[in-house]
Amino acid sequence: MISLIIIDKDKFQYFKDDILEIEKASFPSPWSTNAFREEINKPVSHLWGLIINEELVGYICFWEFAGEIHLMNIAVHPDRRGRGLGRYMLNRMIKAGISKGSQTVWLEVRPSNLAARKLYEKTCFRETGRRQLYYKDTHEDAIVMSLLLHQKKEHLRGVGRTLHRTCLI
Numbered sequence: 001m002i003s004l005i006i007i008d009k010d011k012f013q014y015f016k017d018d019i020l021e022i023e024k025a026s027f028p029s030p031w032s033t034n035a036f037r038e039e040i041n042k043p044v045s046h047l048w049g050l051i052i053n054e055e056l057v058g059y060i061c062f063w064e065f066a067g068e069i070h071l072m073n074i075a076v077h078p079d080r081r082g083r084g085l086g087r088y089m090l091n092r093m094i095k096a097g098i099s100k101g102s103q104t105v106w107l108e109v110r111p112s113n114l115a116a117r118k119l120y121e122k123t124c125f126r127e128t129g130r131r132q133l134y135y136k137d138t139h140e141d142a143i144v145m146s147l148l149l150h151q152k153k154e155h156l157r158g159v160g161r162t163l164h165r166t167c168l169i
């Protein structure tokens with residue numbers, strides 16, 4: 001059984017250890033407990049958790065405002081990667097954006113993060129610019145990518161089917 005749930009204050013308290021474990025295993029400068037709490041308290045911010053058989057295996061955080069979505073964070077537990085779960089969360093976020101009338105999704109990614117770049121490229125994001133020395137920890141630029149949502153509508157009609165085809169849960 002797989003589901004994507006909204007992580008509010010109470011759910012965060014419940015899943016905090018799982019979220020922080022994934023976060024620490026995923027990023028050189030992981031978000032702290034307080035950083036997640038701040039996101040939960042921001043009206044523009046959405047944090048969703050991916051649950052499989054009652055276990056939290058990933059999450060996605062994004063801002064939604066002024067007709068735009070900004071992807072802030074996405075991670076899948078290292079043991080669960082490569083099974084279509086990252087793509088599933090990304091597509092669900094995009095689908096929600098389309099249904100609310102958002103027009104563009106923006107994100108930043110490290111040039112060294114080949115797995116994430118491939119995921120975004122396969123989801124039809126395109127590089128639109130660079131931010132110089134954006135990541136202070138590794139002194140990397142950020143690649144800025146964007147996706148125009150009207151181009152994505154047709155493609156997403158089969159998101160549920162895509163999950164079952166590619167996701168070996």
Ligand SMILES: CC(C)(COP(=O)(O)OP(=O)(O)OC[C@H]1O[C@@H](n2cnc3c(N)ncnc32)[C@H](O)[C@@H]1OP(=O)(O)O)[C@@H](O)C(=O)NCCC(=O)NCCS
Pocket residue numbers: 026027073074075076077080081082083084085086087088108109110113114115116118119120122
């Ligand atoms: C990026 C991340 C979320 C991808 O999640 P995932 O569930 O493993 O990805 P999926 O299985 O959905 O893969 C979707 C596509 O991404 C690409 N991809 C995923 N992992 C890859 C890897 N290790 N190498 C190359 N391409 C990869 C593939 O193109 C794949 O499509 P395919 O299987 O049809 O070839 C995951 O690697 C992760 O949590 N990384 C650490 C956190 C992170 O870097 N987040 C992004 C910050 S910008």
